[in-house]
Amino acid sequence: MTKKGNKEFKDYAGAIVLGLNDAIVELTGALAGLTFALQNSRIIAVSGMITGFAAALSMAASEYLSSEEEADIHSERKPLRSAFYTGLTYLIAVILLVTPYILIDNIYKALASTVVIALMIIAVYSYYMSKLKKKTFARKFIEMALISFTVAIISFIFGMLLRGYL
Numbered sequence: 001m002t003k004k005g006n007k008e009f010k011d012y013a014g015a016i017v018l019g020l021n022d023a024i025v026e027l028t029g030a031l032a033g034l035t036f037a038l039q040n041s042r043i044i045a046v047s048g049m050i051t052g053f054a055a056a057l058s059m060a061a062s063e064y065l066s067s068e069e070e071a072d073i074h075s076e077r078k079p080l081r082s083a084f085y086t087g088l089t090y091l092i093a094v095i096l097l098v099t100p101y102i103l104i105d106n107i108y109k110a111l112a113s114t115v116v117i118a119l120m121i122i123a124v125y126s127y128y129m130s131k132l133k134k135k136t137f138a139r140k141f142i143e144m145a146l147i148s149f150t151v152a153i154i155s156f157i158f159g160m161l162l163r164g165y166l
Contacts (some may be wrong), residue, residue, distance in 0.1 A: 010132065015063055015082040019089030021124055021144060022059055024118045024144045027097050028054050033159030037166070044110070045101035052094030053077060062089025095119060104118040 009016070030051055032045045064083035071079065100113035126141040 011076055012085045015085040018063060019059060019086040020093055021138050023090040023093035024121060024148045025151045026055055027094055028114060028148055029155030031114055032111060032152045032156035035107050036156060036159040037163045039053060039107060041101045041105055045098050048098040056087050056090035056094060065085055071110050073144050087165050
């Protein structure tokens with residue numbers, strides 16, 4: 001990556017991590033819950049894509065509004081560009097996380113694949129940020145993974161409870 005690319009990435013790293021982490025936390029949790037509530041890979045995929053698309057737009061809009069409010073503090077960041085990075089990274093993560101439900105009929109294998117993909121996204125981002133900011137990879141990776149999968153486990157339990165009642 002060029003120096004200009006590194007500076008751009010550093011300037012918008014917060015927007016990128018917001019999109020990535022929120023997508024991983026929210027969608028992995030939603031997919032885990034949907035897996036046990038719906039028991040149908042196609043319906044789970046459609047539900048995940050609709051949820052993820054709406055959430056990507058929502059996160060982009062929220063990032064825009066947040067960046068507008070902070071314009072005086074972070075004058076080098078452009079609100080529209082921040083919104084773009086947040087929404088785009090969210091949408092990319094959604095596509096990656098939902099893909100196993102499109103390609104794999106067994107919902108439990110699809111969920112396991114989604115978890116592996118989420119871990120890979122977290123690992124790649126953590127590695128890149130650790131090199132860029134000269135920080136330790138393990139701490140960033142463990143923190144993001146623990147947060148993401150705690151939410152996924154809670155959503156999984158909630159999905160099981162809903163399935164039992166509905």
